[in-house]
Amino acid sequence: MSKSSISDEFRNCKAITVVFGNDYLLNTIVENLSQDLSVMSKYRLVNQSFNNAIIHKIKKMHREVVIRKDFNCKAENTINFGSERRKDYDCKSCSIFLNCQRVTSNKISKLFRFLKSVVDIKIQRLVLIPCQVNRMCLDDKILHDLVLKELIGPNYNHLEDYMVMYDICRQGCDMCFRISENCLRYGPLQSLVLKRNKHYESLEIRDESLYCYVEMYLHKNFHKYTAANISKTILLRLFRLYANTITCDCLSLILSRGFESAAHSFPKALVEIIVSRWKIETLKLEFSFGDKPSYSLVPAEYRYFSVIKLSEPLDSHTSAIRMFGVFKVDFSSL
Numbered sequence: 001m002s003k004s005s006i007s008d009e010f011r012n013c014k015a016i017t018v019v020f021g022n023d024y025l026l027n028t029i030v031e032n033l034s035q036d037l038s039v040m041s042k043y044r045l046v047n048q049s050f051n052n053a054i055i056h057k058i059k060k061m062h063r064e065v066v067i068r069k070d071f072n073c074k075a076e077n078t079i080n081f082g083s084e085r086r087k088d089y090d091c092k093s094c095s096i097f098l099n100c101q102r103v104t105s106n107k108i109s110k111l112f113r114f115l116k117s118v119v120d121i122k123i124q125r126l127v128l129i130p131c132q133v134n135r136m137c138l139d140d141k142i143l144h145d146l147v148l149k150e151l152i153g154p155n156y157n158h159l160e161d162y163m164v165m166y167d168i169c170r171q172g173c174d175m176c177f178r179i180s181e182n183c184l185r186y187g188p189l190q191s192l193v194l195k196r197n198k199h200y201e202s203l204e205i206r207d208e209s210l211y212c213y214v215e216m217y218l219h220k221n222f223h224k225y226t227a228a229n230i231s232k233t234i235l236l237r238l239f240r241l242y243a244n245t246i247t248c249d250c251l252s253l254i255l256s257r258g259f260e261s262a263a264h265s266f267p268k269a270l271v272e273i274i275v276s277r278w279k280i281e282t283l284k285l286e287f288s289f290g291d292k293p294s295y296s297l298v299p300a301e302y303r304y305f306s307v308i309k310l311s312e313p314l315d316s317h318t319s320a321i322r323m324f325g326v327f328k329v330d331f332s333s334l
Helices: 003-021 023-031 037-045 048-061 105-118 140-158 174-180 207-220 232-241 268-277
Strands: 064-069 095-098 101-104 125-129 161-163 185-187 199-206 247-256 282-288
Touching: 023 048, 037 048, 064 140, 095 105, 101 105, 105 140, 125 140, 140 174, 161 174, 199 207, 207 247, 247 268
Parallel strands: 064 125, 125 161, 161 185, 185 199, 199 247, 247 282
Antiparallel strands: 064 095, 095 101
């Protein structure tokens, strides 16, 4: 090797060292890299400075995590939907979206462990967006456990927003309960979380949940109560069993679109009690459409609340005791 080539190589190494030693230049390079995690991970091998910058960017990107299940799975199309779904998550045709990153089911666990153990992400906001129609091999229980154990793990106390996990954990669990102790914004509420003492900035609750709480209580005491003698006293008694000490600034009531046997009436009297007891300042009405759980199929003999029809005049219904200065209805999700 000639002296000139050795000299050129030395100057190149020196220039590279100067560039990578400049935090401004290094951060500019990293900010313009691809958002694909598999691509970004390769640049960690350049040197220690690059590795630290890449790790910092990935951690910053995942302070807010939005998980969305893909709509369809080609492998699942060959399976009879009436039969039991596969309980593994090794299907290469199933995938989820983690923010903008598509991840196949067989790589979810590996990616989650990388984000938790190597990057040590601190998630502040976690949102799970469910599919309207679930045609995937990936089981909800498996996805739930992967998110809570392998993605969040012991860092659950950093979560401030924890939204829509209700769709894969309807009754609640110990981990969801622990997360709810630190959250400022939570929802939709599960039955387990309803029983704790906590003030929230924002809460979401589904109408089907409210109805089921009432229906289950009345069904156990069906020999005492009928549709004719249900009063606010009975609803207050029920309310003391569920969330008597919860308070929140803003409550979002999510109204589900149901048809025939899946349709149910809304316990307006219970909502009035909740608005008063929870010291709610803002009440939002939202609408959703999706799969209904089996326990919300209410038999006709247990429909304790009259169905409100939009065609009926408003003066035929009793007014709420508490009135709001501003009332808004969100139809954007319809």
